[in-house]
Amino acid sequence: MLTSHRKQLILEKLAAEGQVLSKDLSAHFDVSEDTIRRDLRELAAEGQLQRVHGGALPSSSAVATFSERKSLKIDAKQRIARKGVELISDGQVVIIDGGTTTSELITLLPADLRITVVTHSPSIALGLVAHPAIEVILIGGRLYKHSIVTVGAATIEGISNIHADLFFMGVTGIHPEAGLTTGDYEEACIKRAFSGRAAETVVLASPEKINTASPFVIGDLSLINTVVVEHATNVDWIQAVKEQGVTVVKA
Numbered sequence: 001m002l003t004s005h006r007k008q009l010i011l012e013k014l015a016a017e018g019q020v021l022s023k024d025l026s027a028h029f030d031v032s033e034d035t036i037r038r039d040l041r042e043l044a045a046e047g048q049l050q051r052v053h054g055g056a057l058p059s060s061s062a063v064a065t066f067s068e069r070k071s072l073k074i075d076a077k078q079r080i081a082r083k084g085v086e087l088i089s090d091g092q093v094v095i096i097d098g099g100t101t102t103s104e105l106i107t108l109l110p111a112d113l114r115i116t117v118v119t120h121s122p123s124i125a126l127g128l129v130a131h132p133a134i135e136v137i138l139i140g141g142r143l144y145k146h147s148i149v150t151v152g153a154a155t156i157e158g159i160s161n162i163h164a165d166l167f168f169m170g171v172t173g174i175h176p177e178a179g180l181t182t183g184d185y186e187e188a189c190i191k192r193a194f195s196g197r198a199a200e201t202v203v204l205a206s207p208e209k210i211n212t213a214s215p216f217v218i219g220d221l222s223l224i225n226t227v228v229v230e231h232a233t234n235v236d237w238i239q240a241v242k243e244q245g246v247t248v249v250k251a
Contacts, residue, residue, distance in 0.1 A: 001029065007039050014049060014058060018211050018237075019177075021055040050213040052178060060173040060181070060212035074104075076251075077206045080228050081105040083251035084168065084204050087226065090114050092165040095194050096124050098149035099170030101204040103127065109134065118162055120150040120190065137162075144187065151186040159193045167198035171218060174205050174227065176240035178213040179220040188216040192223070200225045211237055221246050 006029055013028075014020050022040065026033045040056050043049050049056040081104035088094055090113060096102050098121030106117075106127045113133060119125055120139040128136050141155030169191055173181040180203070182188050195201045201224040210233060221244040229238070231250045238248050 003039065006031075007043055010036075010039060010043065011048060014056060019055060019057050023054070025055075050173070050178075050181075050215065052213065057173075057175060057178055057213040058211060060183075060214050061208045076230050077101045077104045077204075078108075079230065079251040080204045080206055082108055083228050083249055084202065085109060087202060087228075087249075088113065088115060088166065092116075093118065093163070095119065095162070095164045095167040095198055097121065097168055097170035097191065097194065098124060098147050101206055102168050102170055105168065105204065106131075118164060120155055120158075121148060122150075123148050144184065146184065147187060149187065149190070151184075151190055155190055156193055159190070159197055162197045164194075164198040165200065167194050167201045169195060169201050169203050169218070169224065171203055171205070171209060172214040173212040174203060174209050174221075174241075175211055175213050176221065176237065176244065178217075180218040180223060181214040182216050182218055183214045185216045188218045191218045195219070195223050202226045202228065204228050206230075207233070210234075220244075 010020060010025060022033050022036045025036045040051050044051045047059055050059040077100060081101055084105050085108045093116045095118045102124060106124060111132060116135040117128055118137045125136050125138040128134050139150060139155055139158040141150030142152040144151045171180045172183050203224050205227050207230060221241060224246055226247045226249060227241060228249045228251055241248055
């Protein structure tokens with residue numbers, strides 16, 4: 001079998017099953033595990049999948065630039081963001097992560113909602129400038145231009161002085177086994193720090209993030225309390241997430 005054909009079949013198997021194991025692929029194609037590992041390595045370099053210990057998972061498309069992600073699954077993001085707004089109550093301190101789904105969230109906040117928003121995203125802060133009743137606290141630091149958020153020691157220090165009711169965490173991948181992942185090491189650290197300062201953590205999971213993984217782990221699913229998904233999300237995936245103690249809300 002040609003290498004290109006085997007790679008295509010690996011991708012088809014990954015799409016159908018949600019993950020592949022090197023050992024199983026070796027037996028299936030009757031080639032060595034070294035050959036399979038090379039295939040997976042090359043496919044990962046092309047951005048076709050995310051390698052993990054023992055095999056591979058689907059690679060998240062949510063690691064593209066902010067402007068590219070802005071138009072990705074826009075209708076789904078709006079529906080999920082609208083459901084996310086329902087989780088917010090007057091008087092709360094709410095941490096809002098940077099991201100395209102959270103950018104939709106802030107556009108849907110009622111004009112009479114009185115909360116304090118803490119964010120390390122200049123875009124989120126600017127998006128709330130005209131809101132009549134929301135106090136905004138912007139956490140400073142080094143600007144990570146890819147995601148338009150601040151990162152680094154100054155950001156961590158600012159986070160440590162907060163006790164929030166709710167944290168809307170942005171992720172690029174959410175997987176029952178691989179957990180919560182993102183495309184940048186420092187961003188992963190910031191997200192963990194924010195989660196540690198909030199009574200509840202929510203992930204707004206648009207379809208391109210579900211059952212996928214990115215290189216840097218934020219934490220396992222125990223880090224979050226709630227995930228908001230589209231109504232048509234795979235029932236087996238939802239059940240696997242619920243079994244880890246996470247509440248699943250359908251938009």
